[in-house]
Structure formats: C-alpha cells, structure tokens
Amino acid sequence: MFHYLLLFCIDKINGQRTIAAIFHLLKGKRSAQTIQDANLYRLTNYFGIYRDLTREAFAKEVENLHQKKWISISDNHVGQITCIGTQILQEKKGHYPLSMYKGTEFVSFLELFRQRLQLWIQTYTNIVADQRKFLAVTDNEKAQKWVKGHYRLHKSQVDNWLAGVYKEMSGFLETVPTFYAQLFVDRLTGYQKVGLTIGQLANKNNVSDHDVRLSLEAIYHQLLQYIEQTKPLYLSDFVPIDHVKKNTFITESATKTFKLMEEGYSIKEITRLRRLKESTIHDHIIEIAYADPQFTIANFVGADDVEKISHAIRNVPNNKLSLIKQELQGNYSYFQIRLVLASSSDLRTRRG
Amino acid sequence: MELEKTLQHYFGFSTFRTGQKEIILDVLAGRNVLAVLPTGSGKSLCYQIPAMERSGVVLVISPLLSLMEDQVKQLKQTGFQQVIAINSFLKNKQAIYPSLDRYKLIYLSPEILQNRELLTQLKYLNISLFVIDEAHCISQWGYEFRPDYLKLRGIIEELGSPPFMALSATATPEVQEDIIAQLNHAPIVKHIYPMDRNNIAFLVEKVSSNQEKDSYLTDLFSQFTVPAMVYFSSKKEAERVAKMLSSELPELQIAYYHGGMDQTDRILIQQQFMEGKLDVICCTSAFGMGIDKSNVRLVVHYHIPIQIESFIQEIGRSGRDGLSSVSILLYTNFDHKIPERLIEGELPDTSVVRPLVSMLQKSVINQSSIKLDENKLIEQFCLSEIQWRFLHFQLEKHGMIKENRILKSRVEYDAIAKKIVCKITERNRYKMKKLNQMLQWVNVDECRRVALYQPFQKTINQPIYFCCDRCGFMLSQWDPVIPKKQSDPKDWKVQLQQLFSQGESQ
Numbered sequence: 001m002f003h004y005l006l007l008f009c010i011d012k013i014n015g016q017r018t019i020a021a022i023f024h025l026l027k028g029k030r031s032a033q034t035i036q037d038a039n040l041y042r043l044t045n046y047f048g049i050y051r052d053l054t055r056e057a058f059a060k061e062v063e064n065l066h067q068k069k070w071i072s073i074s075d076n077h078v079g080q081i082t083c084i085g086t087q088i089l090q091e092k093k094g095h096y097p098l099s100m101y102k103g104t105e106f107v108s109f110l111e112l113f114r115q116r117l118q119l120w121i122q123t124y125t126n127i128v129a130d131q132r133k134f135l136a137v138t139d140n141e142k143a144q145k146w147v148k149g150h151y152r153l154h155k156s157q158v159d160n161w162l163a164g165v166y167k168e169m170s171g172f173l174e175t176v177p178t179f180y181a182q183l184f185v186d187r188l189t190g191y192q193k194v195g196l197t198i199g200q201l202a203n204k205n206n207v208s209d210h211d212v213r214l215s216l217e218a219i220y221h222q223l224l225q226y227i228e229q230t231k232p233l234y235l236s237d238f239v240p241i242d243h244v245k246k247n248t249f250i251t252e253s254a255t256k257t258f259k260l261m262e263e264g265y266s267i268k269e270i271t272r273l274r275r276l277k278e279s280t281i282h283d284h285i286i287e288i289a290y291a292d293p294q295f296t297i298a299n300f301v302g303a304d305d306v307e308k309i310s311h312a313i314r315n316v317p318n319n320k321l322s323l324i325k326q327e328l329q330g331n332y333s334y335f336q337i338r339l340v341l342a343s344s345s346d347l348r349t350r351r352g
Numbered sequence: 353m354e355l356e357k358t359l360q361h362y363f364g365f366s367t368f369r370t371g372q373k374e375i376i377l378d379v380l381a382g383r384n385v386l387a388v389l390p391t392g393s394g395k396s397l398c399y400q401i402p403a404m405e406r407s408g409v410v411l412v413i414s415p416l417l418s419l420m421e422d423q424v425k426q427l428k429q430t431g432f433q434q435v436i437a438i439n440s441f442l443k444n445k446q447a448i449y450p451s452l453d454r455y456k457l458i459y460l461s462p463e464i465l466q467n468r469e470l471l472t473q474l475k476y477l478n479i480s481l482f483v484i485d486e487a488h489c490i491s492q493w494g495y496e497f498r499p500d501y502l503k504l505r506g507i508i509e510e511l512g513s514p515p516f517m518a519l520s521a522t523a524t525p526e527v528q529e530d531i532i533a534q535l536n537h538a539p540i541v542k543h544i545y546p547m548d549r550n551n552i553a554f555l556v557e558k559v560s561s562n563q564e565k566d567s568y569l570t571d572l573f574s575q576f577t578v579p580a581m582v583y584f585s586s587k588k589e590a591e592r593v594a595k596m597l598s599s600e601l602p603e604l605q606i607a608y609y610h611g612g613m614d615q616t617d618r619i620l621i622q623q624q625f626m627e628g629k630l631d632v633i634c635c636t637s638a639f640g641m642g643i644d645k646s647n648v649r650l651v652v653h654y655h656i657p658i659q660i661e662s663f664i665q666e667i668g669r670s671g672r673d674g675l676s677s678v679s680i681l682l683y684t685n686f687d688h689k690i691p692e693r694l695i696e697g698e699l700p701d702t703s704v705v706r707p708l709v710s711m712l713q714k715s716v717i718n719q720s721s722i723k724l725d726e727n728k729l730i731e732q733f734c735l736s737e738i739q740w741r742f743l744h745f746q747l748e749k750h751g752m753i754k755e756n757r758i759l760k761s762r763v764e765y766d767a768i769a770k771k772i773v774c775k776i777t778e779r780n781r782y783k784m785k786k787l788n789q790m791l792q793w794v795n796v797d798e799c800r801r802v803a804l805y806q807p808f809q810k811t812i813n814q815p816i817y818f819c820c821d822r823c824g825f826m827l828s829q830w831d832p833v834i835p836k837k838q839s840d841p842k843d844w845k846v847q848l849q850q851l852f853s854q855g856e857s858q
C-alpha cells in the first residue's frame with residue numbers, strides 16, 4: 001500500500017514539487033508550504049497519515065520505486081510518474097483503501113484519540129479482572145490523565161462501559177473488511193492479552209511494516225468517521241472535544257496574523273508589529289483562505305479582478321503560477337493569484 | 353512489621369526474599385552497605401523501600417538508562433509517584449531542577465552527575481541515601497569499568513557524605529575490595545550472597561558452523577517446548593535466527609528483542625514473554641534486565657559472552673522458580689573472533705590518540721582556553737559515544753579539558769598521548785584476559801559448575817537435578833516441567849469478546 005500511496009501522491013503533484021514535499025505531507029508538517037501543497041494538489045486526505053515515517057525509510061522506498069522504473073527522478077529531486085507507474089496505478093486502483101483516510105480532518109487529535117482508547121481498554125479490562133498492576137501501553141500523559149479522570153467519574157459503571165464500548169466497537173468492526181478488523185484487535189493490549197508488534201503483524205499478514213502502520217492508521221480514520229456519523233453513546237466520549245476543527249489546520253503563526261487582521265490591522269502594520277517579512281504574512285493569509293471557506297478575499301482582490309484571474313487560471317494547465325502570471329501580462333502579483341486559487345475550491349481541484 | 357506493610361502495599365509481596373530485609377534494616381540504621389546479590393533477587397527493592405519509608409530523598413546512580421525508565425514506570429504504576437529519572441534524554445531538565453525536593457527517589461546517570469548546575473541543586477536536598485547501582489563499574493577490575501564512576505567518591509563528599517549503598521550482582525572478592533578502596537575505605541557492612549544456582553545444569557555444545565548452530569536450535573526447540581531465551585551478540589543475528597526458527601517451527605511463537613527496537617515494541621515483546629505468549633525469544637544482552645519471569649527453563653548462548661560475569665548474569669534468568677533448568681553454550685572454533693572484535697571496538701583505536709591530542713593542542717595555541725566542540729571531534733575521528741566518554745575522561749584527567757573547555761596544558765602533549773595509548777592497551781589486555789577465562793571455561797575438563805563459580809565464592813552447593821556435561825549430564829536425560837500452553841483464539845470476534853469478558857454476543 002505504501003508504494004501505491006507514494007505513486008498516487010507523485011502522480012497528483014505531477015512534477016511541480018520535489019519529492020520531499022510528499023515526505024512533509026505524510027508526516028503532517030505544519031508549515032504554510034506543506035498545507036498549501038496539500039490543498040493545491042488535493043492531497044489533504046493524506047496529510048499527516050504517517051507521522052512516524054523517517055527520512056531514511058522514505059528515501060529508501062522512493063529509491064525502490066525509482067529502481068522499479070515506476071517513477072523518474074530529476075537532478076533537482078522532482079519526481080515524475082512513468083508509463084509503467086501509471087499502469088500500476090490503474091491496475092491497483094481500488095485495491096487499497098485510500099478513501100478511508102481523512103487526513104486534515106483528524107490529524108490534530110487522532111493520536112490522542114488512539115492512545116486514549118488503547119489505554120482505556122487496557123485499564124478497564126484489567127480493573128474488571130481485579131488486576132491493578134500492569135505496564136501502561138502508552139507514556140502519553142494527556143491520555144493517562146484522561147483515562148484516570150474517566151475512571152474516577154465512572155467507577156461504579158465499569159461493567160456498563162465495557163459492555164457498551166464492546167458493543168459499539170464490534171458494530172464498527174463489522175463494517176470494515178476482516179483484514180482491518182483483525183489487525184485492529186491484534187494490536188490491542190488488555191487483561192491477559194498482549195498486542196502484537198508492528199513486525200509481528202507484518203509477518204502474520206505477509207505485508208511490509210509500512211503497510212501495517214498505514215492500515216492501522218486507516219482503521220482509526222474510519223472509526224472516527226463512524227463515530228461522527230453514528231454518534232454512538234460510549235465511543236463518542238473518547239474523541240477529544242477541545243479541538244476546534246476549523247482552526248486546527250492553520251499554523252499557530254497564521255492564527256496570530258488572523259487575529260490581528262480581525263482587529264483591523266493592515267498587512268503592512270502586521271508586518272511591522274510581528275517583525276516578519278511581508279511574504280510570510282502573505283503565506284499566512286493564503287493558509288487561512290484555504291482553511292476557512294467563510295474567509296473573504298475582497299480586501300485583497302476586487303470582484304472584477306477575481307473574475308480575470310480565474311479566467312487566466314482556467315486557460316493555463318497545471319495551475320502553474322508563472323504561466324498564469326504571464327497569461328495576465330504581469331498585471332497581478334503572485335499573492336493575488338495564489339489567493340484566488342486558494343479561495344476557490346472549484347478552481348484548484350481542476351486538473352490540467 | 354511496618355516494612356512488610358510497605359512491601360505488600362507497593363509490591364504485592366507478603367514476605368521479603370533472601371537478604372532484602374537485612375540490607376534494608378542496615379540502610380535504615382544509617383550504615384554504609386555493600387550488597388552483592390545474584391540477579392533476580394530483587395536488588396532494587398533494597399533502596400526503593402527505604403525511599404518510601406524515610407524522609408529525605410534517595411539518589412540512585414545507574415548506568416542502565418532503559419532499566420531506569422522501566423523502574424520509574426513500574427513504580428508509578430504501583431502508586432508511588434515521587435520518582436524521576438534524570439538522564440541526557442530527559443527534556444526540560446532545567447525546569448525540573450528547582451523542584452527536585454518533590455521527589456523521594458531520583459535516578460541519575462553517571463554522566464548527568466557531571467553537570468554543575470544539577471549538582472548545586474542536589475546540595476540543597478536532604479539526601480538520606482546515595483545508591484551506587486552496578487557498583488562493579490567503579491572498579492577497573494570490574495567487567496564493565498566506567499570512568500565516570502571514579503568521580504562518585506568526590507561527589508558523595510560534596511553532597512555532605514550521606515550514607516551510601518554499593519550494589520552489584522557480579523563482584524568477585526577482588527572487585528569487592530576495589531569497590532571499598534575506591535570509596536575511601538569508609539566503614540561498610542557487607543552483605544554478600546552466593547551466586548551459584550543449584551537448579552541449573554550446564555552444557556557446552558561444540559559445532560563447526562553457524563548452520564550447525566541453526567539446526568541444533570531447530571532440533572532443540574522441536575524437542576523441548578519450554579520458555580527459552582537465546583542470547584546473541586549481534587542484533588542482526590538475533591533477528592535472522594528468530595525468523596529462521598519461525599519458519600522452521602511454525603507451531604512455536606518466536607520473537608526477537610534488541611535495543612534497536614522502538615519502546616512500544618520492546619514493551620509488547622517483554623509482556624508477551626512474561627505472559628507466556630512466547631516460547632522462544634532471540635535477544636541481545638539488552639533483554640532481561642528488570643524482567644522477572646520465574647519459569648524460564650532454557651538459556652542458550654548462540655555467541656560466547658565476552659566475560660564470565662555476563663554469562664552468569666544471563667543464565668541467572670532461568671529457573672527462578674527453583675525447578676530444573678538448563679544452560680547451553682554453542683561454540684565453534686572461530687567464535688572467539690566476535691568478542692575480540694567487540695572488545696577492540698569498545699575503546700578508541702590507539703592510532704587516533706596522537707592526532708586528536710595534537711589537534712586539541714593546536715587549537716589552544718593562541719589563547720588559554722576555547723570551547724570544546726564534542727560533536728565535531730566525534731565526527732572527525734569516527735568515535736562511538738563510549739569511545740568518546742573514555743577519551744573525555746582521560747583528557748580531563750590530564751588537565752586538557754575542564755568543564756567542556758579545552759585548556760592549555762603545561763604537560764608535554766606527547767607524554768599525555770603516550771599515557772592514554774598505554775591506558776587503552778592495558779584495558780584491552782585486561783578485557784582479553786577476561787575473554788580468555790570465558791574461553792577456558794568452554795574447554796575445561798573438570799566440573800563446569802565448580803569452574804564457573806569458584807572465583808566468586810568459597811563453597812558451592814550440590815546441584816539438585818543435574819550438574820554439567822563434564823559430570824555426565826546429557827540433554828536426553830532432561831525432563832523439564834512444560835507449562836500448559838494457552839492457545840489464543842484466532843478470530844477477532846472471539847478475541848474481542850474475551851478481552852472485554854463479554855458473553856456470547858446477543
């Protein structure tokens with residue numbers, strides 16, 4: 001699956017960015033550039049779905065694709081899919097559950113959710129068996145605190161909770177392919193049950209370590225979607241509620257810029273106040289435009305100009321900025337063009 | 353009675369094991385203690401209980417980072433929260449320093465103790481006990497000498513000479529004397545317990561190749577399905593053999609474990625082994641510390657350890673329940689080469705000493721001192737962490753480095769280089785001597801049990817079950833207790849049901 005995912009991303013980016021952009025995307029790097037790329041190339045669903053990926057492992061797999069001649073890599077580290085690669089992509093279409101991922105939607109709290117759930121299962125199944133001593137599956141203090149708090153609150157209903165979570169969980173697992181349900185359960189640790197390691201799961205299923213990690217990640221994305229849709233009584237409790245979805249995909253720095261803009265400061269003033277370069281503030285504004293559909297760009301580009309720029313964008317393949325600028329005879333800045341691109345989901349999802 | 357209450361409350365045991373209570377009582381009476389207790393006898397309890405019982409704070413110096421982390425984690429699970437491990441991996445150290453008095457038990461790595469800021473903070477604490485874990489590291493004759501340990505004496509004095517406790521699982525009488533000497537011959541109560549194990553039988557199997565070792569293991573485990581550990585000196589080999597055995601013996605559960613795995617996986621493997629979900633574990637010496645599994649029946653050494661002490665530690669992980677257990681060492685005639693390479697790699701190559709010293713000399717030619725860039729040196733001379741710690745200590749000793757600054761030295765640089773080279777040669781020679789003892793044991797004609805334990809104690813107990821191959825023991829005579837195997841359900845539905853202890857789904 002990992003190879004397929006890489007091919008898929010390389011194909012989407014289509015030679016417009018270096019290979020490293022994909023690494024940052026999968027790691028979920030919170031930089032303006034990566035967030036923009038994710039939006040521009042319609043890869044938001046894969047943002048941050050492989051947070052444990054290392055640079056070395058990534059380079060190794062890319063090299064692997066290169067050797068198989070599925071991709072070509074130029075001297076400036078830009079990857080392009082080859083004919084064979086395109087063929088593979090076609091053949092394997094639908095083989096892998098890429099549609100299970102909802103990257104940007106869950107990236108900010110998926111890990112905490114996962115750790116809460118796993119630690120909770122370990123804790124409650126041990127408590128009900130009167131086993132007070134066990135080595136926690138996670139060191140995450142937030143998760144530990146949450147589970148402790150949960151127990152304090154529901155001490156007298158441990159049985160109810162176990163039955164409820166069990167019922168909802170099996171209900172959910174029935175909806176996913178057996179392979180995923182089995183993987184999910186094999187990984188759990190609790191009373192008299194020890195989860196399997198990534199390596200053991202890979203061996204058992206005859207797939208790579210990467211594929212195990214990505215598949216586990218996929219189930220959690222699916223589970224979160226299931227919870228959102230069916231609003232189950234027990235499992236809903238595990239979803240961290242203190243996150244405001246809309247803002248989670250904006251960098252902290254952009255949030256500060258946004259606040260100042262709302263207070264009525266101009267770009268120039270913000271540049272001075274925050275001691276940042278103007279281009280950085282521009283990046284922030286574009287980031288916000290991507291993340292917030294309510295955001296209006298009228299302060300920066302007039303309605304007529306939006307029309308002209310949109311027109312030019314439609315005329316140029318691949319949304320290549322320099323070509324768009326040329327098309328407009330240099331009458332508009334890159335900032336304005338990017339802004340129009342960012343604010344119109346209609347334009348950016350169009351592929352050349 | 354109070355002590356037993358604490359023991360029951362935090363550890364869930366009703367009685368102490370041999371030696372523990374005597375040692376704790378001496379500690380509580382404020383005496384200095386030297387304790388030599390075999391592996392698996394619950395050494396750490398000897399300072400953990402005083403930390404819980406007494407006011408003030410107990411400092412524990414330990415070179416084993418992962419063991420430190422595990423112990424902190426375990427103590428927190430039992431409900432004892434006032435414990436922390438401070439080592440170079442801890443983030444935001446400075447933020448913690450001012451509030452150290454919140455803790456009752458502080459684990460410290462010997463390296464971190466060199467930090468002046470930390471030391472100043474420690475001086476404000478009311479230290480009730482200073483524990484030197486793995487105390488054999490203080491002795492040049494110990495099997496794992498650590499130069500930073502030599503500074504502990506000075507640090508104890510700086511901290512107002514609190515009572516101390518030196519702990520070790522492997523200290524020959526010679527090393528014990530050296531520990532006491534290194535600690536200024538302060539009055540000390542000795543608690544020395546014999547380390548021989550009368551329920552373990554010894555077997556050395558000579559083969560001619562690694563392939564033969566592989567097939568020996570395959571036969572062995574198809575014959576005896578008992579909890580077993582196989583020790584390797586390389587991570588790669590541990591992984592390779594684990595995979596080979598898994599494919600040869602698909603009905604057995606076999607896993608590998610080494611320090612290169614991430615923490616979650618290490619914990620999972622440990623727990624699988626403890627819970628009896630694994631039959632065989634292929635591991636490096638990183639496995640075993642802090643693991644208390646009572647029914648390990650077999651410990652195999654695929655590679656020969658670099659000294660008797662490691663061997664004793666590792667076989668000591670079998671048969672803690674007192675039932676019949678076996679140690680098997682596999683050996684080919686060229687097996688001495690692997691530990692030889694390991695020994696050579698541990699200290700820096702003598703050829704780097706002169707260029708390094710002369711480079712440092714040139715860097716301070718125009719000023720009296722400059723800042724030391726450790727990472728640059730490590731990279732330039734291709735040094736390992738351990739090699740650099742050694743050189744750092746030597747350079748400090750000869751006045752070329754102080755508090756991470758390079759100083760102009762009054763001594764001839766050539767003389768310093770010569771001394772360091774001498775030291776390296778001497779240490780290597782010593783380690784080769786230790787390796788030779790191990791090799792001699794392989795070839796010994798008399799009883800292996802006597803030959804193994806004699807350097808450590810005067811009298812050796814008679815074996816309860818079998819003695820050794822030299823005394824006529826053969827594997828075919830062995831009839832170990834085989835644990836009942838609980839086979840886990842395969843289907844996720846059943847697994848989930850059992851985990852949540854739910855009845856048949858409605």
Ligand SMILES: [Zn+2]
Pocket residue numbers: 798799800801802819820821822823
């Ligand atoms: Zn014998």
